[in-house]
Amino acid sequence: MMRTTPQQREGRLLLAPLVAFLLIFLSFPALVDIVYALSDVSFQTMRAPELIGFRNFGAVLADPEFWQACWFSLRFGLLTAAIECALGLALAIFLSPIVSRHGWTTAILMLPMMVAPSMVGLMYRLVLHEFAGPLPYYLTLWFGTSPAFLDASHAFWTLVVVEVLQWTPFAFLLFHVAYISIPSEIREAAAMDKAGPWHILWRIELPMMKATIAIALGIRFIDGFRVFDNVFALTGAGAGGSTMSLSIYIYQSFFKGGQIGQAVAASALLFFASLVVLYGGALLKSYLERRRIAA
Amino acid sequence: MNILRWIVFAVAAIAMNFPVIVTLVTSFKSAKEIAMNPGLILQAPTLANYAKVLTDTSRFNIYAYLFNSTVAAFIGSLLALLLTLPAAYAIVRTGTGRKHLLPVVANLRAVPLVVFAIPLYMMFQFVGLLDTRIGLGLILTIVNLPLSLMMMVNAISDIPGEIDEAARMDRAGAFVILRRIVRPVIRPAMVTAFIFGFITAWNEYLFGLMLTTRQAVPITVGASFFFSASGGGVQWGIASAVMVLGALPPAILGCLIYRQLTGSMTAGAVKG
Numbered sequence: 001m002m003r004t005t006p007q008q009r010e011g012r013l014l015l016a017p018l019v020a021f022l023l024i025f026l027s028f029p030a031l032v033d034i035v036y037a038l039s040d041v042s043f044q045t046m047r048a049p050e051l052i053g054f055r056n057f058g059a060v061l062a063d064p065e066f067w068q069a070c071w072f073s074l075r076f077g078l079l080t081a082a083i084e085c086a087l088g089l090a091l092a093i094f095l096s097p098i099v100s101r102h103g104w105t106t107a108i109l110m111l112p113m114m115v116a117p118s119m120v121g122l123m124y125r126l127v128l129h130e131f132a133g134p135l136p137y138y139l140t141l142w143f144g145t146s147p148a149f150l151d152a153s154h155a156f157w158t159l160v161v162v163e164v165l166q167w168t169p170f171a172f173l174l175f176h177v178a179y180i181s182i183p184s185e186i187r188e189a190a191a192m193d194k195a196g197p198w199h200i201l202w203r204i205e206l207p208m209m210k211a212t213i214a215i216a217l218g219i220r221f222i223d224g225f226r227v228f229d230n231v232f233a234l235t236g237a238g239a240g241g242s243t244m245s246l247s248i249y250i251y252q253s254f255f256k257g258g259q260i261g262q263a264v265a266a267s268a269l270l271f272f273a274s275l276v277v278l279y280g281g282a283l284l285k286s287y288l289e290r291r292r293i294a295a
Numbered sequence: 296m297n298i299l300r301w302i303v304f305a306v307a308a309i310a311m312n313f314p315v316i317v318t319l320v321t322s323f324k325s326a327k328e329i330a331m332n333p334g335l336i337l338q339a340p341t342l343a344n345y346a347k348v349l350t351d352t353s354r355f356n357i358y359a360y361l362f363n364s365t366v367a368a369f370i371g372s373l374l375a376l377l378l379t380l381p382a383a384y385a386i387v388r389t390g391t392g393r394k395h396l397l398p399v400v401a402n403l404r405a406v407p408l409v410v411f412a413i414p415l416y417m418m419f420q421f422v423g424l425l426d427t428r429i430g431l432g433l434i435l436t437i438v439n440l441p442l443s444l445m446m447m448v449n450a451i452s453d454i455p456g457e458i459d460e461a462a463r464m465d466r467a468g469a470f471v472i473l474r475r476i477v478r479p480v481i482r483p484a485m486v487t488a489f490i491f492g493f494i495t496a497w498n499e500y501l502f503g504l505m506l507t508t509r510q511a512v513p514i515t516v517g518a519s520f521f522f523s524a525s526g527g528g529v530q531w532g533i534a535s536a537v538m539v540l541g542a543l544p545p546a547i548l549g550c551l552i553y554r555q556l557t558g559s560m561t562a563g564a565v566k567g
Contacts, residue, residue: 010469011389014381015396018440021378022400025437029414036414091307098300105304107553112311114549115542116498118515122522123314123538125529126321132531134317137333165311173556226407229500233519247409251505254413267410274406 033271036264043258056265065241066266069249072156076245077225080163084220085213087164088171092179093201100180110173112166120166121233128158152239159231159243163224171216178212179205218281222274246270315542322535329531344536357537360517363428364497365544367513370432372492375439376447376485383447384473388459397448404441411437412505419506428511431503435496442495443488450484451477487555494545514541 037056039049060066091109092099099105112120127133128149139146149158182205190200206213228247237244237252244252250270254263309316321329323340332338348357386392415434416425424430458480459472467475478485503513512520518541521534549556 007389008391011385011391014385014389014469014473015392018378018382018400018444019396021436022440025415025433026411028418029411032414032417033410036417091303095300095304095307098297098304103554105308107550108308109304109311110549110553110556111315111546114494114498114546115315116500116515116545118500119498119518119538119542120314122518122534123318125522126531126535127314127317129531132321132329132333132529134320134333134335165313168307169311222405226409228409229515232504233500247407247501250409250413251501254416255505260413264413267407267413270407271410274410278402278405 033264033268036261037268039261041260043260049261052261056261057269059259059262060266060269063262065244066249068241069244069246072242072244073225073227073246076156076160076163076227077221077223079160080167080224081217081220083160083164084168084171085175085216087168088173088216089175089209089213091168091172092175093205096176096179099176106173106176110169113169115166117166117229118233120162121230124158124162124230124234150235150238152242155235155238155243159234162230162234163227166230167220167223171220174212174216175209178209182208222277226274318535318538318542321531322539324532326530326532344532345540347533348536348540355517355520357514357517357540360512360514361540361544363431363507363511363517364513364515364541366428367431367435367503367511368493368496370429371435371439371496372443372489374432374436375443375492376489378436379440379444379447380478380485381470381473383444383451384469384477386448387451388456388469397444400444401441403437408438408501412501415502416505426507426510431506431511431513432496434502434506435499438499438502439492439495443492446484446488446491447481450481454480483555487552490548490552491556494548497545517541 035051036049038051038053040052040055041049095105099109115123127135130136130146130148135149136146147154149155186204186208187200190204195203226247227245228251231243231245232248232251235243237248246266250263250267253259253266317335320335320337322344323337323342324332325339325341325343328338352358382392382396386397411434419425419430424433454477459476462472462476497513498515499513500515503516507513507516518534518537521537522529
């Protein structure tokens with residue numbers, strides 16, 4: 001056995017509460033997940049699950065609704081992340097002179113993030129309501145017509161806009177901090193070399209913000225991919241499952257369908273997928289770093 | 296040029312805050328005015344909706360929802376801080392856990408919450424924590440752990456090592472150092488982490504939806520009850536008043552610490 005120094009022993013003691021908490025609240029659920037994913041189980045037989053092998057996984061993979069939900073989540077995550085970051089970046093750079101001088105403007109722009117996404121979803125029920133909602137009212141007043149925002153055909157884009165409007169501030173804040181922390185000497189030196197503002201932006205500033213852009217895209221994609229609150233509060237699964245994200249799919253097969261084994265199998269697949277993405281991302285990051293050092 | 300910037304700022308601010316503005320305005324409208332005037336210009340502002348929500352608690356008791364949210368969010372943010380402060384100290388000063396524990400916890404932020412929800416539902420049913428404020432608080436702790444740990448690690452990393460080295464010379468144990476030396480120095484970071492955790496926990500929805508039914512319903516779930524109200528259509532004025540009251544606590548807290556918030560939100564991402 002390895003000898004431990006007093007310092008290491010102390011370190012373990014300090015870590016113990018957190019580790020114990022994680023073991024109880026994450027390992028045990030993981031174990032339950034594995035057993036139930038491989039079992040035939042319902043709310044009645046929760047204490048006596050019957051092992052059936054990988055049939056639940058087969059059922060999930062054969063369920064067209066599962067693939068529809070995957071597609072929704074993937075598309076939603078990619079689109080919202082891209083739009084939020086593009087808008088956030090543009091705002092951060094364009095508004096930088098007034099935002100860095102007037103701090104209160106940040107408070108106003110980040111207010112949407114302070115409101116619970118589920119509440120924002122509920123609020124849009126009012127905003128978009130055909131009789132009580134101001135948006136259809138003004139659209140009809142000014143343009144004579146207003147689209148049915150929550151139709152099966154429009155709901156996806158409505159939700160994208162809802163998500164983008166609430167979370168662009170997140171990207172904006174990250175980019176604002178990154179932008180103002182670029183040393184002004186660099187800009188001045190470039191200006192001395194007669195570089196125009198566009199040239200400085202594309203060749204100097206954006207490359208310096210590359211890491212922040214990657215982080216913002218990553219965080220926003222993850223949050224968009226696992227979306228539940230605002231979508232569920234605004235449209236539920238939507239007409240014909242048109243707005244069913246993966247999280248909503250799992251929730252519904254658990255509570256509405258009572259197909260516990262299948263719901264757990266789907267969440268195990270989702271968990272596995274997120275591990276693959278996380279570790280893929282970490283590997284890519286270290287690969288890029290190694291290449292940069294080599295270069 | 297700056298005028299153009301102010302215009303863009305105003306448009307962005309209104310578009311992003313539009314649902315909040317609409318809800319705020321509607322909460323001051325009578326049912327009659329909502330039917331006649333869906334626009335944003337108030338004609339006869341009234342406090343009747345707030346009065347109704349705050350006095351008539353026979354069907355839905357908003358005080359209970361707000362109380363449940365307060366207790367659960369308090370547990371969730373305080374416990375996360377108590378667990379991560381010593382752990383962060385150990386990670387920074389002894390290196391134990393830096394290699395495995397830190398990335399595991401930091402990556403929790405990226406795992407879809409619904410993955411934990413089902414087994415925790417089972418677990419809570421076994422031990423009788425379903426539909427309790429404590430149970431909800433424990434879950435919210437998990438949600439808060441990643442950012443809380445990262446913020447504590449960052450804050451302790453900023454303390455010069457000589458300070459606690461000197462205390463160690465005087466044979467002070469880690470717990471004493473943590474309490475007497477580290478805690479006072481990083482108090483601002485702890486306050487930010489607590490408030491940020493409180494906001495996150497207050498705004499959580501999925502676990503409240505799955506793990507509570509009657510006794511421990513938080514405001515995020517309780518607010519949706521007012522939308523499925525009595526018989527006919529939704530009473531928009533009342534529902535709006537409920538949402539304003541439910542969104543106010545995190546909004547106020549957010550305004551108090553918005554200067555520190557940027558750092559907190561990115562803590563997990565930048566160093567994780």
